[in-house]
Amino acid sequence: MESVLMDNLWVIIGTFLVFLMLGGFILLEAGSTRMKNAGHIAGKTIFTAGIGSLVFWAVGWGFIYGEGNWFIGLSDFFYGDASFSGEGLAPAVDFMFQMMFALVAMTIAFGGFAERAKLSAYVIFAVLFSVLIYPVVAHWIWGGGWLADHGKQDFAGSTVVHLTGAMAALAATLVLKPRIGKYNKDGSSNNLAGHNQVFTALGVLLLWVGWFGFNGxxxxxxxxxxxxxxxxxTQVAAGAGAVAAMFVSWALTGKADVPTTLNGALAGLVAITAPAGFVEPWAAVIIGLIGGVIVVFSMRWFDQARIDDPIFALSVHGTVGIWGTLANGLFAVPAFSAGIGWGQPGLFYGGGFTQLGVQTIGVITSGLYAFVVAFILLKVMDRVMGGIRVTEEEEIVGLDLSEHGGYGYPENIPHPDDRKGA
Amino acid sequence: MESVLMDNLWVIIGTFLVFLMLGGFILLEAGSTRMKNAGHIAGKTIFTAGIGSLVFWAVGWGFIYGEGNWFIGLSDFFYGDASFSGEGLAPAVDFMFQMMFALVAMTIAFGGFAERAKLSAYVIFAVLFSVLIYPVVAHWIWGGGWLADHGKQDFAGSTVVHLTGAMAALAATLVLKPRIGKYNKDGSSNNLAGHNQVFTALGVLLLWVGWFGFNGxxxxxxxxxxxxxxxxxTQVAAGAGAVAAMFVSWALTGKADVPTTLNGALAGLVAITAPAGFVEPWAAVIIGLIGGVIVVFSMRWFDQARIDDPIFALSVHGTVGIWGTLANGLFAVPAFSAGIGWGQPGLFYGGGFTQLGVQTIGVITSGLYAFVVAFILLKVMDRVMGGIRVTEEEEIVGLDLSEHGGYGYPENIPHPDDRKGA
Amino acid sequence: MESVLMDNLWVIIGTFLVFLMLGGFILLEAGSTRMKNAGHIAGKTIFTAGIGSLVFWAVGWGFIYGEGNWFIGLSDFFYGDASFSGEGLAPAVDFMFQMMFALVAMTIAFGGFAERAKLSAYVIFAVLFSVLIYPVVAHWIWGGGWLADHGKQDFAGSTVVHLTGAMAALAATLVLKPRIGKYNKDGSSNNLAGHNQVFTALGVLLLWVGWFGFNGxxxxxxxxxxxxxxxxxTQVAAGAGAVAAMFVSWALTGKADVPTTLNGALAGLVAITAPAGFVEPWAAVIIGLIGGVIVVFSMRWFDQARIDDPIFALSVHGTVGIWGTLANGLFAVPAFSAGIGWGQPGLFYGGGFTQLGVQTIGVITSGLYAFVVAFILLKVMDRVMGGIRVTEEEEIVGLDLSEHGGYGYPENIPHPDDRKGA
Structure with a gap:
């Protein structure tokens, strides 16, 4: 009994840490965008977390873990009537931990909305994502759905959380189109630099700490x-990612770009999320290093493809999320499987291509589902709502003013009415 | 023995989280006020925490939990000589957890001082509040005093921490009078907007995380x-509060005000603090929703009453603290009482008005005590100290300069001596 | 077995908190320096943590705890092949906790580099410090080396972490020379004030929370x-340090300087780091108070000696680190030794000068080793790299631009190219 309670204690500690990641995202997103949108970006993280919590309570938990079929769960809505049997996790503890993963996935998705979407679009998509997208993929892989039946491994959510969130962000980015001023007519791109790298760096540090709960x-x-x-x-992969991205940035541009370096740390963390419990430390270092290299080139590729991704969600959580899921197929060690009931033989350990194949199928189907459903939902919203993007004038003055009625930094940015008089 | 140690581990984790709330308050208070006072507001949180810790060690713990009478405890000063019996909480662990509650209550009280009180007033009131106000109410309800004898419930401090802090804040607000420029001669009010909503939002997130320790x-x-x-x-109430406050603000003003939304999350947290262990999740959602609605109207009411409350302490911790305490009387479930030795039948569960009556008496007497004593102490201080408010000139240049000799943002705000030359 | 797992749980929680201290350092360092260097300072904390993590994995752990001799350990590189015996700490848990101490020591050392060192100097010194300096001192005291053999006590790293880091910082300060504009020709000193005291205060709060893991x-x-x-x-010492430093600053200058007050809290924490487990609470209060007084005078002394220490690392971690180590010799209580196998009789408790002597020898040898090796390494780097300091022009525009290609606050600081046109 004591060790069962200790398990519950451990998972609730993890819950706290994963929720702290939302603080990391507040800083990362606000720091990576411009001052005129900072109050909006920080504030929407809080209320979308509120919406996501209520939706998860109402239907999310039931769709993921309820009794159901290969596609979705269909019981235990509104938390259900579960009581703690004294074995395994108490339902409320498991519920809280899983809720935090849903909130993180949603927050990643909103990276694709930054600096141009209407507040109402956030409200509606927060509900839709939490009802129709996240729980389905989570059920497939973690809730006993069809990918679980085929042995898909996802230790802590490279696919379920990071890829799903990133694919929704990609859909948003494509529907919303690039920010005003991001791309020039000659095809070249401008750096709409984020306004506060201290926020960004502290955000990455909080995310790193939060990942200890996420993976641990x-x-x-x-x-x-x-x-x-x-x-x-987790730690050595994150470190390797940061170091790799810094040196690649330094080599490519002659300067060690700070946001790129910080994305390298996140890339290491995303990459190790799937294999954290299945590989040896030397492999974790390699997985993180490669993640840190991939993220830099992915950021450049999206920019050249004129896909405007202000928070780099597509590269950090998408591209590297895929790498992490596949890396698990490459490096997983049979010994761990034997000892703790996890893991399958990896490519380099005699398992052949089987596990790598399952991982690939899981990535493709989950990613496609998240992207297609998000894209359709956003297109329908765009039609029904008369556009999910603010007007050009609103975007130029900033969403703090247009959506919330006042700047997040009122002493730094004069109100337009005052400026007219000046 | 193992499970006893686990209890101690759990409570010390809660201690860490409650202390982290002070970080949330640093950000919430600094973000909600103006740049010229930011260094002062952030810095005073640290040294008043220092004062509060020393006072709690010297007399606070003894006044609350020492052997005494219906009014106050009178033993175990300077931590006493307790040693760990091996049962329940180790004295030092309990001591640390309770100390953090005292620090939070004091920090809430200082919300009423913001942007106009002398530094010396903070120093002196930190001592007086920690000696004469908080420990008395805490003894009444948690330390075996007269309200405990009558069955007053306060799971995690809706009354002891939030209401007590808010009533002291109210006294300070009334004694100090509104900030310069807050109200016009025609009775209308100006929005002296806080300078950094990213700070405010991150502050709320840290408070939310901290509340997991506070309630949990x-x-x-x-x-x-x-x-x-x-x-x-706790989670669904906080989410419901944020969502409710955002929509109410949106409906009333046409814009989803960010600080109001953030206060909604805090309102949900304050509201659920008393009933967190006694109600079902659907009731928690309702309690949080109502808390989020109440806080918006309370903020408007105080503003119209020309009571200047820069950090919204009166509404968030006071009005909603009362709601939370009463909500416990409305929604508490007998089943939980039976299982875990807590709780009394609530109004909706056949308990009649008895528990609601005890809760009401507890709120009235505790709130009155905190308000009256704080008001008298501040009036006496005001007389003895030649005023507890800085001069008009000092208030205009800001407390960073007048009380601490330099701005918290020296590169953003030029020193007056430099401005004269410009 | 359960209690062993609880020990592991406790130490991993401590690991999280100590890693969170890096977030505190990001804020403390960025807040204590100027806007033009903020992105650099925040960003380098992340990538040097990455380097430190990889080096600790490769050789640090082995040098500290491997089988070896009186000077250094020489096995278990690349984590070794340890498996969990079921007794004591799991190797991976111990590894993670110890790694965080190494990262904190390195971050302290980098305080001495602030606002003038080349990025490449950070990269190279991060490796050298983590290979040649920290592990040696840690082996001497914690890894079974010669000071451990002589009974040197260092509960949580006053010497190993704080003094070692500070001595390396001192070496850097001396090699790099003061920042441009810090000292005038007449010997007087200018206050190159940090740009954000909210960051500094929140940083101290995060460090304080982190210290609960560090010491606890x-x-x-x-x-x-x-x-x-x-x-x-830990708590009462920190509080006493903050209060003491505030009043001393207030008395000396007529104003309660915020950064000084904040350094007082850190001084209390550094001072109690060595004796936290060996002294009674009243002694902790005295140790913290004296730490808070010492730090103010130390800051003034270094400034008058024209040793430019932007983050006050020398005073907070160096001078006070020495005080803490010696205070353990003064106040340690035999009773605790008996009960828990720690501690030696202190000066005031009948132990005579023996323990104080061992502590003194430990401080002197450890401090000297760290200083001399750091000084030599930095001098060699200075020669080989054509200087470890940026050019005068680069220092004036700021390291954000010179080392990373863009400002951390691009909307607050116009790019020089834009300024030329203005």
């Missing part, structure tokens, strides 16, 4: 203190 | 992983 | 909930 508590138990090993892998 | 560890034990249920209630 | 989890076990006592000492 995904063990769901304290047995053998195995979480320590998971966290060791 | 108020179980004082890990038995049945009941903390998970408490946290589930 | 240095018990390495949950037995007797002794961590509660350690944390009580």
């Amino acid at each position: 508590a995904s063990t769901f138990e304290v047995a053998d203190a195995f979480f320590g090993f998971v966290l060791l892998n | 560890a108020s179980t004082f034990e890990v038995a049945d992983a009941f903390f998970g249920f408490v946290l589930l209630n | 989890a240095s018990t390495f076990e949950v037995a007797d909930a002794f961590f509660g006592f350690v944390l009580l000492n």
Whole structure:
């Protein structure tokens, strides 16, 4: 009984840390965008977390983990009537931990909306994403759905959280079109630089700390203190990602760009999310290093493709999320499987292509589902709402003013009415 | 023994989280006020926490939990000589957890001082509040005093922490009078907008995380992983509060004001603080929603009453603190009482008006005590100190300069000596 | 077995908190320096943490705890092949906790580089410090080296972490020379004030929270909930330090300087780091108070000696780190030794000068080693790299631009190219 309670304690600690990631996202997103949108970006993280929490309580939990079919769960809405059996996780503890993953996925998706979407679009898409997109993919992989049946591995959510969020962000980016001033007529791109790198760096640090809960508590138990090993892998992968991205940026441009370096740390963390419990530390270093390299080139590729991704969600969570899921197929170690009931033989360990194949199918189907459904929903919203993007004038004055009635930094940015008089 | 140690581990984790709330308050208060006072507001949170810690060690703990009478405890000053019996909480762990509640209450009280009180007033009131106000109410309800004898419930401090802090803030607001420029001669009010909504939003997020410790560890034990249920209630109430306040603000003004939305999240958290362990999740949602609605109208009412409350402490912690305490009388469920030794039948569950009556008496007497004592102390201070408010000139240049000798943002705000030359 | 897992849980929680200290340092360092260097300072904390993590994995852990001799450990590189025996800490958990201490020591050292060192100097010194300096001192005291053999006590790293970091910072300060504009020709000093005291205050709060892990989890076990006592000492010492420094500053200058007050809280924390588990609460208050007084005079002394220490690392971590280590020799209580296997009789408790002597020798040898090796390394780097300091022009425009290609606050600081046109 004591060790069961310890498992619950561990998972609730993980819950706290994953929720703290929303603080990291507030800073990362606000820091990566411009002053005129900062209050909006920070504030919407709070109320969309509110919406997401209510939706998860109402239907999200039931769609993911309820009794259902290969596609979706269909019981236990409004938390259901579960009581703690004394074995495994208490339902409320599991509920809280899973809710935080749903909130993180939604927050990643909103990266694609930054600096140009209407507030009402956030409200409506927060509901739709939390009802129709996230729970379905989560059910497929974690809730006993069809990908779980085929042995898809996703230790802590490279696919379920990061890829799903990023694919919704991609759909938003495509529907919303680039920000005013981002691309020139000659095809060249302008750097609409974020306004506060201290926020960005602290945001990455908070996300890093939060990832200790994200990956660490995904063990769901304290047995053998195995979480320590998971966290060791997490740490060295994150470090390797930061170092790799910094040096690649330095080599390519002659300067060690700060946002790129910070994205490297996040890339290492995203990359190790799927394999954290299945690989050895040396492999974690390689996975993180490659993640840090990939993210730099992915950022450049999206920019050249004129896909405007202000928070770099597509590269950090999308491209690198795919790499992490596949890396698990490459590096997973049979020994861990035997010991703790997880993992399948990896490519380099005699498992052949089977696991890599399952991982690939999981990435493709999950990613496609998230992208297609998000794209259709946003297109319908765009039609029904008379556009999900603010007007050109509103975008120029900033969403703080247009959506919320006042600037987030009123002493730094004079109100337009005052400026007219000046 | 193991589960006893786990209880101690849980409560010390809660201690960390409640202390982190002071970081949330630094951001919330600094973000809600103007640049010229930001260094002062952030810095005073640290040194008043220092004062509060020393006072709690010297006399606070003894006044609350020492052997005494119906009014106050009178032993165990300077931590006393307690040693860990091996049962329940270790004295030092309990001491640390309770200290953090005292620091939070004091920080709430200082919301009423913002942007106009002398630094020396902070120093002196930090001592007086920690000696004469907080420990008395805490003894009444949590330390075996007269309200405890009558069955007053306060799961995690809606009354003890939030109402007590808010009533002291109200006294300060009335004694200090509104800030220069807040109200016009025609009775209309100006919005002296806070300078940084990213700070405010991140502050709310940190407070939200901290509340997981505030409410969660108020179980004082890990038995049945009941903390998970408490946290589930906490989460959905906070989410409901944020969503409700945003929509009310949107409906009333045509814009979804960011600070109002953020206060809604806090209102949900304050409202659920008393009933978190006694109600079902659907009731938590309703309690949070109503809290989010109440806070908006309370903010408007105080503004119209020309009571200047820069951080909204009166509405968030006062009005909603009262709502939360009463809501416990309305929604508490007998089933939880039976299972875990807490709670009394609520109004909607056949308990009649008894519990609601006790809650009401507790709110009135505790609130009156805190307000009256704070008001008298501040009036005496005002007389003895030649005023607890800075001069008009000092208020205009800002407290960073007048009380601390330099601006918190020296590169954003030129020093007056430099401005004269310009 | 359960209590062993609880020990592991406790230490991994401590790991999270110590890593969160890096977030505190991001804010403390960025807030204490000027806007033109803020992105650089925040960003370098992330990538040097990455470098430090990889180096600790490769050789740091082995140098500290591997089988070796009186000077250094020489096994278990690349994490080694340790598996969890089921007793004590799991190797991965211990590894993670110790890694965080190494990262904190390195971050302290970089305080001495602020606002003038080349980015490449950070990269190279991060490696050298993590390979040649920190692990050696840590092996001497914590890894079974010669000081451990002589009974040197360092509960949580006053010497190993704080003094070592500060001595490397001192070496850097001396090699790099003061910042442009810091000292006038007549010997007087200018206050190159940090740009954001909200960052500084929040940074101190995060460091304070992190210290709960730093000191608390240095018990390495949950037995007797002794961590509660350690944390009580930590809390009152920090509070006493903040209060003392504020009043001393107020008395000396007529104004309660905010950065000085904040340094007082840190001084209390540094001072109690060595004795946290060995002294009684009243002694912790005295140790913190004296720490808060010392830090103010130390800051003034370094300034008068024209040693430019932007983040006050020398005073906070160096001078006060020495005080903390010696204070342990003065105040340690035999009773605690008996009960928990730690501690030696202190000067005031009949232990005579023996323990104070060992502490003194430990401080001197460790400090000298760190300083001399850092000084030599930096001098060699200075020669080989054509200077470790940026050019005068680069320093004036700021390291954000010179080292990273763009300002951390691009909307607050116009790019020089734009300024030329203006």
